[in-house]
Amino acid sequence: MDIITNPEMADAAPTPHQPPVIRREDYKPFPWLLPVTRLNFELGVETTRVTSTLSVERNPAGDASPTITLNGDGISALTIRIDGKQTSEWTMDGGNLLLPLPGASHEIEIVTEIDPSANSQLMGLYASNGMLCTQCEAEGFRRITFFPDRPDVLSTYTVRMTGSQDQFPVLLCNGNKSAEGVGENGTHWAEWHDPWPKPSYLFALVAGDLVVNRGSFTTMSGREVELAIYVRDGDLDRTGHAMASLIKSMKWDEETFGREYDLDVFNIVAVSDFNMGAMENKGLNVFNTKYVLADPDTATDGDFDGVEGVIAHEYFHNWSGNRITCRDWFQLSLKEGFTVLRDQLFSQDMQGEAVKRIEDVRILRSVQFPEDSGPLAHPIRPDSFREISNFYTSTVYNKGAEVIRMMRTMCGPEAFRKGTDLYFDRHDGEAATCEDFILAMEEGAGLDLTQFRLWYSQAGTPKVDIAMAHDGDTATLTVKQTVPPTADLADKLPMPIPLKIALFNRETGKHEGEHLIVLNAAEQTFEFGGFAQPPVLSVNRGFSAPISIERDVPDEDLVFLAAKDDDSFARYEAMQDLIVRHLTAASGGALDDSAREAARMAIAQAFGSILSDDALDDSMRGELVMLPGLTYLAEQQLIADPAAIHTEREGLKAWLGARFESELVLIHQRVSKLPFGLDSASRGARKIKTQVLVYLAAGNPELASKMAAAQYNAADNMTDRQGALMVLTGLGTAARTDKLIDFHRRYKGNELVVDKWFALQASSLHPHAIEHVKALAEHPDFTMRNPNRVRSLYMAFAANPQAFHAADGEGYKIIADLILALDPINPQTAARFVPSLGRWRRIEPARAAMMRAELERIAKSDSLSRDTFEQVTRSLG
Numbered sequence: 001m002d003i004i005t006n007p008e009m010a011d012a013a014p015t016p017h018q019p020p021v022i023r024r025e026d027y028k029p030f031p032w033l034l035p036v037t038r039l040n041f042e043l044g045v046e047t048t049r050v051t052s053t054l055s056v057e058r059n060p061a062g063d064a065s066p067t068i069t070l071n072g073d074g075i076s077a078l079t080i081r082i083d084g085k086q087t088s089e090w091t092m093d094g095g096n097l098l099l100p101l102p103g104a105s106h107e108i109e110i111v112t113e114i115d116p117s118a119n120s121q122l123m124g125l126y127a128s129n130g131m132l133c134t135q136c137e138a139e140g141f142r143r144i145t146f147f148p149d150r151p152d153v154l155s156t157y158t159v160r161m162t163g164s165q166d167q168f169p170v171l172l173c174n175g176n177k178s179a180e181g182v183g184e185n186g187t188h189w190a191e192w193h194d195p196w197p198k199p200s201y202l203f204a205l206v207a208g209d210l211v212v213n214r215g216s217f218t219t220m221s222g223r224e225v226e227l228a229i230y231v232r233d234g235d236l237d238r239t240g241h242a243m244a245s246l247i248k249s250m251k252w253d254e255e256t257f258g259r260e261y262d263l264d265v266f267n268i269v270a271v272s273d274f275n276m277g278a279m280e281n282k283g284l285n286v287f288n289t290k291y292v293l294a295d296p297d298t299a300t301d302g303d304f305d306g307v308e309g310v311i312a313h314e315y316f317h318n319w320s321g322n323r324i325t326c327r328d329w330f331q332l333s334l335k336e337g338f339t340v341l342r343d344q345l346f347s348q349d350m351q352g353e354a355v356k357r358i359e360d361v362r363i364l365r366s367v368q369f370p371e372d373s374g375p376l377a378h379p380i381r382p383d384s385f386r387e388i389s390n391f392y393t394s395t396v397y398n399k400g401a402e403v404i405r406m407m408r409t410m411c412g413p414e415a416f417r418k419g420t421d422l423y424f425d426r427h428d429g430e431a432a433t434c435e436d437f438i439l440a441m442e443e444g445a446g447l448d449l450t451q452f453r454l455w456y457s458q459a460g461t462p463k464v465d466i467a468m469a470h471d472g473d474t475a476t477l478t479v480k481q482t483v484p485p486t487a488d489l490a491d492k493l494p495m496p497i498p499l500k501i502a503l504f505n506r507e508t509g510k511h512e513g514e515h516l517i518v519l520n521a522a523e524q525t526f527e528f529g530g531f532a533q534p535p536v537l538s539v540n541r542g543f544s545a546p547i548s549i550e551r552d553v554p555d556e557d558l559v560f561l562a563a564k565d566d567d568s569f570a571r572y573e574a575m576q577d578l579i580v581r582h583l584t585a586a587s588g589g590a591l592d593d594s595a596r597e598a599a600r601m602a603i604a605q606a607f608g609s610i611l612s613d614d615a616l617d618d619s620m621r622g623e624l625v626m627l628p629g630l631t632y633l634a635e636q637q638l639i640a641d642p643a644a645i646h647t648e649r650e651g652l653k654a655w656l657g658a659r660f661e662s663e664l665v666l667i668h669q670r671v672s673k674l675p676f677g678l679d680s681a682s683r684g685a686r687k688i689k690t691q692v693l694v695y696l697a698a699g700n701p702e703l704a705s706k707m708a709a710a711q712y713n714a715a716d717n718m719t720d721r722q723g724a725l726m727v728l729t730g731l732g733t734a735a736r737t738d739k740l741i742d743f744h745r746r747y748k749g750n751e752l753v754v755d756k757w758f759a760l761q762a763s764s765l766h767p768h769a770i771e772h773v774k775a776l777a778e779h780p781d782f783t784m785r786n787p788n789r790v791r792s793l794y795m796a797f798a799a800n801p802q803a804f805h806a807a808d809g810e811g812y813k814i815i816a817d818l819i820l821a822l823d824p825i826n827p828q829t830a831a832r833f834v835p836s837l838g839r840w841r842r843i844e845p846a847r848a849a850m851m852r853a854e855l856e857r858i859a860k861s862d863s864l865s866r867d868t869f870e871q872v873t874r875s876l877g
C-alpha cells in the first residue's frame with residue numbers, strides 16, 4: 001500500500017490485525033511515468049509465467065526518489081533486469097518490490113510465475129472452468145506482476161500471450177489484435193495492442209475454449225466496430241439480448257452524451273466465477289454470466305433488465321471511467337456514480353421512466369439508506385479506507401448517481417449536457433477527481449455548486465421536515481433540514497436540496513404546474529398564493545433529492561395523491577407513505593384494534609382505487625401495490641423489532657388479500673389470457689400476476705397454492721414460473737415440494753437457474769426457512785467457490801427478515817459461520833456479509849446483543865482478511 005502513506009501512521013507499525021489506513025489527503029503523484037508496458041504471458045492453468053517490461057521515466061511532477069516502489073501481492077520475482085542487466089539489488093516491503101533507479105529513465109524487466117488454479121479470491125489472473133481470465137479493479141493487477149498499481153499511472157500496453165491451442169483456442173486482451181501465429185508443441189500465440197494509455201486496473205486477458213456471437217456497429221462518424229460476445233459452448237443462444245443491449249447502448253451514448261466508441265473491436269466475455277457484476281476493461285469487458293445470458297425460458301423480466309442495464313453501464317464506462325479515469329480510489333464515485341446515472345437514464349429511455357425511477361429509488365432506500373444510517377456510513381467520496389474493495393458500495397454507486405442527478409435537475413438536461421461535454425473535453429486522457437467534475441459542471445452547466453459540494457463530503461441521509469399552513473389564499477411551506485451525525489462526522493452543515501413540488505386543488509384534482517424549490521438553509525419558508533382552500537402537497541416528485549421526509553399530513557391527502565397524482569413516483573410514494581406510517585405505528589405497539597382498522601381502511605381505499613384504475617398500465621399497478629420492504633420499514637424506527645414489523649406487514653397483506661380476493665382473482669384471470677411477449681403490456685401482466693398471488697397467499701393460502709401451481713404448470717417463461725414457485729415456496733402445501741423438485745430437475749446443469757432455486761428457498765416466508773438453508777448448504781450443488789452460488793443461498797437468507805432475525809439468534813450464527821468459512825477463500829465476498837450483522841444498534845436489545853456477539857466472535861479470529869477486518873471493526877466500533 002505505498003500509494004499514500006500517512007507519516008503519522010509510520011511508527012504505529014501495522015500488524016496483520018491492523019492493516020494501515022489510507023487517507024485521501026495524503027495523495028502524492030507517483031514519481032515515475034510509465035509510457036510503455038510490454039507483457040508476455042506463457043499461459044497455463046497451474047503455471048503462468050509473466051514477463052513484464054516497463055519503460056520508466058522520472059515524473060517531473062513527482063518527488064525525486066532514487067528508488068521505485070512496485071506493488072505486489074502474493075507474488076515473487078524470479079528474475080529482475082534493469083536496463084538489460086540482471087540485478088539482485090532489490091528489497092521487499094511487505095508484498096511490494098523496491099528497486100534502486102539512479103537515472104532519469106530505465107527499462108525494467110521482471111519475471112513472475114503464478115498459479116491461476118489456486119486463486120480462489122478471483123482477483124488477478126484466475127481459472128474458471130478451465131478458462132483463464134482476469135479481474136484487476138481495484139488492486140488485482142499486483143497479483144499478476146509488480147507494477148505501480150494505482151489508477152493515475154497510465155501506460156500503453158502491448159501484450160503477447162502463448163498457450164495450448166487445444167486448451168485456449170481463444171486468446172483475448174485489450175485493444176486490437178496486432179498479430180497471431182502458431183508456435184511449437186501445439187501452442188499458438190496472439191499479440192494485442194491497446195493504443196489508449198490506461199491504468200493497470202483496466203487490464204484484462206482471457207484465454208479459453210469459447211464460442212462467439214458476432215455483431216457490428218457503425219459509429220456516428222462512420223467507423224465500423226466488430227462486436228463479439230464470448231461464452232461457453234451451449235450458452236450461445238442466450239446471448240441475443242446482450243448483443244441487442246450493447247448496440248442500443250452504443251447508439252444511445254452517441255445521441256444522448258455525444259460519445260463515440262474508439263477501438264475497432266468491442267469484446268465481452270461471460271465468466272461464471274465472478275465477484276461482482278461486470279468489469280469495464282478497455283475493449284474487453286468481463287462479465288458475470290448473470291448479466292450476459294438471458295432467454296425467456298431461463299431469465300425473468302428482471303434478469304433481462306439487469307443484462308440491459310449492466311451491459312450499458314460497462315459500455316458507458318468507456319468514456320466515464322476509461323477515457324477519463326480516477327486519480328485515486330477516493331474518487332471512485334467520479335466514474336461509478338456518473339456511470340450509474342448514465343445507465344439509469346438509458347434504461348429509463350428503454351423501458352419507461354416511471355417504473356424505472358421507482359425501481360431505482362427502491363434499491364437506494366433498501367440498501368443505501370441503511371448503509372448511510374449505520375456504522376459503515378461514508379460520504380460518496382470517502383476520506384479513508386483500509387481495503388478499497390469495501391468501498392464499492394451503494395453509497396458510492398447509487399447515492400453517487402443521485403448527487404449528479406440533482407445537478408441535472410437543478411440545471412435541466414440541456415445545460416447538463418453542456419457540463420458533461422466540457423468535462424469529457426477537458427479531461428479526456430486524464431486521471432481526474434470529483435472536484436474536476438464539479439468544476440466542469442459549474443462552468444459548462446452554469447451552476448454554482450459551492451455549497452452543493454457538501455454532498456461529496458457529508459455522509460448521512462438528510463431528514464427534511466415539512467409543514468404546510470394555510471391562511472387567506474396563501475399556502476406556506478415551512479421546511480427544516482438536518483443531516484444526521486455519522487461515525488466520521490458529528491456536526492453537519494445544511495445542504496442544497498432540490499425539491500420538486502406541486503400543490504393540488506382538492507376539488508379539481510389538478511395542480512397549476514410543478515415548482516422546483518432548492519433548500520439551502522436549516523429552516524426556510526416558501527409561500528404560494530391563489531388557494532382559497534388548503535391544497536394537497538405533492539413533494540419530492542420524481543424523487544428529486546435522496547432524502548427522507550417527515551410530514552404531518554392526514555391520511556386522506558395520501559389517499560388523494562395515491563389515486564390522482566400525475567407524477568408516477570409521487571403517486572407510488574403516497575401509497576408507500578400511507579402503509580409505512582401505519583406499519584411503523586402498529587409495530588411500535590401504538591395502535592389499538594379500532595385504530596388499526598381505521599388505518600387499514602384508508603389503505604384499502606387507495607389500494608382499491610389502484611386495482612380498478614383502467615388508465616393505469618399493469619406494470620405501474622404492480623409497483624403501486626407492492627408493500628414496502630422490511631429493511632425500509634425498520635429504517636423508519638430508531639430501534640426496530642423485526643418480528644413485530646414482519647407480523648404487522650404479513651397481517652396487512654393477509655387483510656388486503658382477503659378483502660380484495662375477488663378483484664385480485666379477476667385481474668389474474670384477465671392478464672393470464674395475454675400471450676408471452678417482451679413488450680411492456682406483457683411484462684406488466686407478468687408483474688401484476690405474481691403480485692396477485694403474493695396477496696392471495698397471505699389472505700387465502702389454499703386458493704393461492706392452487707393458482708400458483710396452475711401458473712407454474714402453464715408457464716412458458718421464467719418470470720411466471722419463478723413467481724409462482726416463489727409463492728409456493730413460502731406455503732406449506734404439497735405443491736411446494738412437487739414444484740421445487742420439478743424445477744431443479746428441469747433446469748439441472750443451468751447454473752443461473754439453479755441459483756434461483758437456492759435463492760427462492762433461502763428467501764422464503766416458510767416457517768422452516770432456517771432448516772432449509774442448513775440443508776441446502778449440504779446440497780451437492782452448493783459450493784463456497786462460486787460467488788453466485790454463495791450469494792444465492794446466503795445473501796438471499798441474510799435479506800430474509802423473518803429467518804435471519806429468528807428470535808434464538810440462529811440466523812446470525814449462520815451468517816457469522818459463513819463469513820469465517822468464506823474469508824480465507826474469497827475475502828472480498830465474505831466481507832459483503834458483514835453489514836447484515838452490523839445493523840445491530842438499530843435492532844431491539846435482545847437481538848442486538850446476539851448480533852454483536854457474532855461480530856465479536858468473528859473479530860477474535862486472528863487470521864482475518866483486510867476486507868473482513870475493516871468491516872467488522874467498523875461495525876463494532
Ligand code: ARG
Binds near residue numbers: 137138278389392
Ligand atoms: N468497475 C466495476 C463496475 O462497477 C466494478 C468492479 C469492482 N471490482 C471489485 N473488485 N471491487 O462496473
Ligand code: ZN
Binds near residue numbers: 313336339
Ligand atoms: Zn461501474
